[in-house]
Amino acid sequence: MGKYYLNYLDELESEAIFILREVWAQFENPVILFSGGKDSILVTHLAKKAFYPSKIPFPLMHVDTGHNFPETIKFRDDLVQSLGVKLLVGSVQESIDQGRVAEERGKNATRNALQITTLLDAIEENKVDCAIGGGRRDEEKARAKERFFSHRDDFGQWDPKNQRPELWNLLNGKHFEGEHFRAFPISNWTEMDVWNYILRENIQIPSLYFAHEREVVWRQDSWIPVSEFLKLEEGEKVETKKIRFRTLGDITITGGIESDADTLEKIAAEVSAMKQTERGNRSDDKRSETAMEDRKRQGYF
Amino acid sequence: MKLETNQLLRFTTAGSVDDGKSTLIGRLLYDSKSIFEDQLAAVETTSKRKGHEGVDLALFTDGLKDEREQGITIDVAYRYFTTPKRKFIIADTPGHIQYTRNMVTGASTANAALILIDARHGVIEQTKRHAFIASLLQIPHVIVCINKMDLVDFSEKVYDEIVSQFESFASKLYVKDIQFLPISALLGDNVVNRSENTPWYKGAPLLYTLETLHISSDLNKIDARFPVQTVLRPQSEEFLDYRGYAGRVASGIFRPGDEVAVLPSGFTSTIKTIDTLEGELEEAYAPMSVSITLEDDIDISRGDMIVKKNNQPEPVQEFDAMLCWLNDAPARPRAKYTILHTSNEQRAMIKEVIYKIDINTYAREEEDKSLEMNAIARVKIRTTRPLMMDEYRDNRVTGSFVLIDDATHETVAAGMIM
Numbered sequence: 164m165g166k167y168y169l170n171y172l173d174e175l176e177s178e179a180i181f182i183l184r185e186v187w188a189q190f191e192n193p194v195i196l197f198s199g200g201k202d203s204i205l206v207t208h209l210a211k212k213a214f215y216p217s218k219i220p221f222p223l224m225h226v227d228t229g230h231n232f233p234e235t236i237k238f239r240d241d242l243v244q245s246l247g248v249k250l251l252v253g254s255v256q257e258s259i260d261q262g263r264v265a266e267e268r269g270k271n272a273t274r275n276a277l278q279i280t281t282l283l284d285a286i287e288e289n290k291v292d293c294a295i296g297g298g299r300r301d302e303e304k305a306r307a308k309e310r311f312f313s314h315r316d317d318f319g320q321w322d323p324k325n326q327r328p329e330l331w332n333l334l335n336g337k338h339f340e341g342e343h344f345r346a347f348p349i350s351n352w353t354e355m356d357v358w359n360y361i362l363r364e365n366i367q368i369p370s371l372y373f374a375h376e377r378e379v380v381w382r383q384d385s386w387i388p389v390s391e392f393l394k395l396e397e398g399e400k401v402e403t404k405k406i407r408f409r410t411l412g413d414i415t416i417t418g419g420i421e422s423d424a425d426t427l428e429k430i431a432a433e434v435s436a437m438k439q440t441e442r443g444n445r446s447d448d449k450r451s452e453t454a455m456e457d458r459k460r461q462g463y464f
Numbered sequence: 465m466k467l468e469t470n471q472l473l474r475f476t477t478a479g480s481v482d483d484g485k486s487t488l489i490g491r492l493l494y495d496s497k498s499i500f501e502d503q504l505a506a507v508e509t510t511s512k513r514k515g516h517e518g519v520d521l522a523l524f525t526d527g528l529k530d531e532r533e534q535g536i537t538i539d540v541a542y543r544y545f546t547t548p549k550r551k552f553i554i555a556d557t558p559g560h561i562q563y564t565r566n567m568v569t570g571a572s573t574a575n576a577a578l579i580l581i582d583a584r585h586g587v588i589e590q591t592k593r594h595a596f597i598a599s600l601l602q603i604p605h606v607i608v609c610i611n612k613m614d615l616v617d618f619s620e621k622v623y624d625e626i627v628s629q630f631e632s633f634a635s636k637l638y639v640k641d642i643q644f645l646p647i648s649a650l651l652g653d654n655v656v657n658r659s660e661n662t663p664w665y666k667g668a669p670l671l672y673t674l675e676t677l678h679i680s681s682d683l684n685k686i687d688a689r690f691p692v693q694t695v696l697r698p699q700s701e702e703f704l705d706y707r708g709y710a711g712r713v714a715s716g717i718f719r720p721g722d723e724v725a726v727l728p729s730g731f732t733s734t735i736k737t738i739d740t741l742e743g744e745l746e747e748a749y750a751p752m753s754v755s756i757t758l759e760d761d762i763d764i765s766r767g768d769m770i771v772k773k774n775n776q777p778e779p780v781q782e783f784d785a786m787l788c789w790l791n792d793a794p795a796r797p798r799a800k801y802t803i804l805h806t807s808n809e810q811r812a813m814i815k816e817v818i819y820k821i822d823i824n825t826y827a828r829e830e831e832d833k834s835l836e837m838n839a840i841a842r843v844k845i846r847t848t849r850p851l852m853m854d855e856y857r858d859n860r861v862t863g864s865f866v867l868i869d870d871a872t873h874e875t876v877a878a879g880m881i882m
Binding site: 166168169170171174175176177178180181184185187188211212214215216217301307323326327328329330333335337338339350351353355356 | 469470472539540541543544550551572683693696698700702703708710717739749751755790804860861864866873874878
């Protein structure tokens with residue numbers, strides 16, 4: 164007799180596939196929120212598995228802040244083409260042009276918070292009733308309490324005190340018109356699990372995750388890439404460093420770390436020895452102790 | 465960590481702030497090196513601000529704003545840590561009486577339950593409550609940590625007394641495997657390393673116990689059950705006539721060539737292939753997500769169940785269940801709800817409340833039959849169409865269900881079929 168149990172990565176994979184199939188069965192118009200980061204790439208890979216030999220039966224939705232790494236956009240377009248799925252784009256620049264939101268001012272201004280409005284508008288416009296995200300409970304303390312199926316009211320808001328209990332594998336996606344859900348198939352994965360799985364499955368990820376030479380500036384304890392959006396402040400100087408990114412967000416707020424890890428094996432080894440959380444290099448989370456929770460309540464990813 | 469063989473262990477913790485539960489989790493995370501420097505720095509800052517000496521380990525598990533302000537945990541929070549032997553998921557739930565609902569939620573998917581007892585106080589009402597829930601939800605392994613041993617001078621006598629207190633009431637429960645450990649979460653005794661303060665304790669420390677619990681026999685390998693989630697029809701050139709039934713194996717083992725029945729229709733066929741993106745499989749077992757094709761063209765849709773022809777669940781329309789009420793609004797007499805059972809959805813009515821259980825004393829209450837938040841009761845339920853069910857004791861997947869209120873769409877009750 165063989166061994167009749169799964170190893171932990173297979174069990175996480177099976178759980179994620181189960182959740183993706185539940186989304187497809189319970190909702191009319193789901194989308195995968197695609198940022199070009201490794202977590203949303205992983206979710207897309209799992210969706211390919213969940214519906215094989217069919218194509219992924221729903222579109223990818225990208226909230227485009229306009230502050231992108233060019234590599235991310237190219238990666239996104241190539242992936243969409245190879246999967247044969249539809250791409251929906253919500254543009255923060257358009258939201259600004261239409262006066263829906265105003266650009267932040269001040270020293271650490273970003274378009275991070277502005278995404279919330281664009282995302283909610285895109286969800287409403289496309290009549291999306293479930294947005295599948297790559298959020299993980301280990302990422303941030305506010306995410307530790309997310310359900311697999313997370314209910315949002317008709318303002319797109321999350322109420323952490325009024326979440327539906329989720330028991331066994333019974334997922335309740337019932338909702339009223341105007342409300343929507345967020346679904347998190349990789350809730351139970353940690354950063355290490357993600358890298359081990361990407362390595363095992365040899366999943367393609369943007370070159371930004373691998374060590375490369377880049378012009379950067381030292382700011383808030385990490386290397387911020389030089390781009391057309393970066394305004395140098397007094398005392399800051401541009402340097403060329405061999406860096407890589409642990410997470411990918413806007414080019415304006417994603418800090419790199421110095422690294423020589425230029426293969427998936429080396430990245431996995433580097434991550435397992437890391438002493439800082441991956442969001443430690445994200446200035447959007449450094450604003451206050453409850454920065455993530457406050458944004459999530461309003462409808463953030 | 466070995467990717468090929470390492471398993472995932474899910475456990476719940478129950479206990480109040482005073483039992484040192486958060487401290488224990490903090491200790492496990494800290495000693496297994498699952499805490500990052502920036503998390504540690506944040507907790508050190510908060511500890512200092514609150515005037516604590518050293519690092520307050522409990523702060524690692526506090527999640528949301530409200531509970532940091534109130535100093536209590538208010539919901540189920542999930543934590544992760546990994547050792548060279550296993551990956552662990554902790555469902556951390558509060559112990560207060562009003563949060564039975566959260567304990568039930570955390571317990572529903574757990575392989576093991578950690579129950580904490582303060583060595584100074586011994587078994588209290590709350591201990592009985594936690595043990596009852598572990599038994600009700602059929603958590604296969606219960607580990608009782610007798611904590612704060614440092615405050616009773618690591619006394620073997622105190623420990624033995626608490627063990628016998630626990631055993632005397634636990635004999636009324638249905639728990640397969642109970643283990644006891646003397647620990648100090650605060651100081652680390654018997655958590656990761658064996659303590660020199662308890663030479664009389666011959667067992668293993670907590671982490672080793674968690675790493676070696678035998679869990680692969682806990683899943684039901686006998687009764688093959690495959691609830692269909694959705695039907696895959698690619699209609700592409702390559703897969704023109706493909707009809708795959710997508711789902712996750714609930715229990716048992718399926719192989720190509722197996723004679724199967726499709727419920728509720730009862731039509732029979734033979735498994736042609738078991739498919740994944742990686743290719744065809746020779747066998748599928750719980751909890752694998754696969755797609756099954758059959759030799760015959762049968763009309764199958766979501767909510768149907770594929771089972772072995774010679775081992776079929778009972779189609780039942782009226783059944784007894786233990787029900788835990790999860791909603792602020794109490795149950796309305798003879799009200800109708802939507803019932804979710806595997807991938808099936810029907811209408812259901814609570815026909816009768818047979819008795820309620822006081823989870824502190826285990827006494828049956830046959831007079832007051834109201835189902836309010838946190839009530840646990842034996843009920844009779846009737847559904848509009850038969851459900852294919854097994855007893856919860858035999859099968860946690862096909863033996864469980866939830867009720868949904870159609871007016872609010874909220875999940876109002878969790879049930880276990882008897």
